[in-house]
Amino acid sequence: MAADNYKAFMDLGKGAGLMGSALTKWAKGQLDDMAKQEKEERRERQNYEVEQRRYEEEQRRYEEAREERRRQHELTLKEKKLELEKAQKESAEAMTVQQASNPTPAAPNALLSSINSLVPKWTDEEPEAWLEEIEALLENYNTTETERALVLTKRMEGKAKAALCSLEKSQRGDMLEVRRVIVKAYEITPEKWR
Incomplete structure (x- = not known):
């Protein structure tokens, strides 16, 4: 050439x-x-x-990541829907049994146990997102600060659980104290919290 x-x-x-x-x-x-x-x-x-x-x-x-996120989101929504339906069914059954045996209103513990079944597992990777999700859930059920603190303390693990051990028993029922200790453990600033 x-x-x-x-x-x-x-x-x-x-x-x-x-x-x-x-x-x-x-x-x-x-x-x-x-x-x-x-x-x-x-x-x-x-x-x-x-x-x-x-x-x-x-x-x-x-595209693969987007598809995976979509599948995970759909799966999470289905699981939460099933959990909510199950909790509502259990709550309705508990109320029916309660009303049949006792004409007084259902005890708060029945409400808390149904709420506990809806609370997702604690994750150290995203404590802020977890706390926001739980607080939104608890607000929907008109729970008291003490009830909220009890739900939170039962589901926490890792650093959060260790931080809660530093509180006295009387302080563990105070949502503000529980939140303060978690914020300190994960160094969540007030701006990030909002």
Whole structure:
């Protein structure tokens, strides 16, 4: 191929009136320019292909992650719905039994045990999100501060449980104290808490 190109450039140079060493030099210069251009085009094509593969891989990972998040979200929603239905059924059954045996209203412990079944497992990785989710859940049930503190203390593990051990028994029923100790244990600032 290079020989064919060299011959073509020689013929072209002769046609332009070049001869001898000037013709040879011109033809070699044209071949060099052509080789540089081909090399540059090859490098650009390789860079484009590498970038294209990288982009496609990122797109694939993004789509897989998005699909996984969607599946997890749907699964969590289904589980929470089932748990809520189960808790409502148990609460209704407990109230029916309570009303049949005693005309007084259901005890708060029945409510707390049904709420406890809805509370997700404690996670040290996302304590803020867990606390916000639990507080929202407990607000929906119109629980007292003491009841909220009891629910929280039963479900905590890890650093949070260790931090709660530093409280006196009388302080463990105080939601503000429980929250303060958790905030301190995980160094959650008031801005992050909000």
